[in-house]
Amino acid sequence: DAGITQSPRHKVTETGTPVTLRCHQTENHRYMYWYRQDPGHGLRLIHYSYGVKDTDKGEVSDGYSVSRSKTEDFLLTLESATSSQTSVYFCAISDSDRIVREQFFGPGTRLTVL
Amino acid sequence: TQLLEQSPQFLSIQEGENLTVYCNSSSVFSSLQWYRQEPGEGPVLLVTVVTGGEVKKLKRLTFQFGDARKDSSLHITAAQPGDTGLYLCAGGRTSYGKLTFGQGTILTVHP
Numbered sequence: 001d002a003g004i005t006q007s008p009r010h011k012v013t014e015t016g017t018p019v020t021l022r023c024h025q026t027e028n029h030r031y032m033y034w035y036r037q038d039p040g041h042g043l044r045l046i047h048y049s050y051g052v053k054d055t056d057k058g059e060v061s062d063g064y065s066v067s068r069s070k071t072e073d074f075l076l077t078l079e080s081a082t083s084s085q086t087s088v089y090f091c092a093i094s095d096s097d098r099i100v101r102e103q104f105f106g107p108g109t110r111l112t113v114l
Numbered sequence: 115t116q117l118l119e120q121s122p123q124f125l126s127i128q129e130g131e132n133l134t135v136y137c138n139s140s141s142v143f144s145s146l147q148w149y150r151q152e153p154g155e156g157p158v159l160l161v162t163v164v165t166g167g168e169v170k171k172l173k174r175l176t177f178q179f180g181d182a183r184k185d186s187s188l189h190i191t192a193a194q195p196g197d198t199g200l201y202l203c204a205g206g207r208t209s210y211g212k213l214t215f216g217q218g219t220i221l222t223v224h225p
Contacts, residue, residue, distance in 0.1 A: 004156075040123070042202055042215035043157070050161060050210050059214070090156050094140055094211050103148075105156025 004106040023091030031094040032074040120216030159192035
């Protein structure tokens with residue numbers, strides 16, 4: 001199994017509070033991705049990183065920011081959490097930008113915003 | 115935005131039956147991947163297809179990429195309870211390895 005951990009695994013927070021989710025990898029992979037998973041929507045890309053300090057927006061980036069200060073860590077921040085951001089968040093890593101390469105997923109973080 | 119429409123959304127069958135899951139788009143993808151996800155875990159890759167018309171087999175699972183690279187199918191022969199899970203198709207875009215996922219098919223195989 002690829003060495004990917006996500007923390008916390010579960011979090012309940014209140015509307016308007018900031019939240020940071022952490023993705024940590026031990027594979028030294030260059031590419032990292034944050035997705036959210038909601039019923040009926042599959043997985044949707046929030047932000048991705050193609051190197052240290054190199055990040056870009058995905059298809060559902062509003063209300064989210066990311067940072068990657070070192071290869072192994074990719075942080076996702078909800079600046080002011082809203083109920084619409086209640087979801088399961090997955091981090092994924094890849095060693096290549098070639099689209100035939102596998103993305104390895106973490107175990108997910110279940111976030112509830114009350 | 116390139117969209118992938120996956121059908122059916124839910125599938126409940128008896129052990130031993132065959133089934134097919136479809137993944138369709140109006141756009142061309144450079145590759146198509148199928149993932150399987152179990153409750154409480156992240157998706158795990160089953161297969162990647164890259165050539166139009168390509169067929170790949172993985173034991174009782176057969177994957178096909180459409181000739182025009184706009185659609186794909188997953189066929190399971192003689193389904194078993196262990197096949198139960200969420201199946202996701204994902205189309206590959208050309209930059210930074212980004213994927214577009216379908217909505218997923220929840221498969222339940224009853225003993």
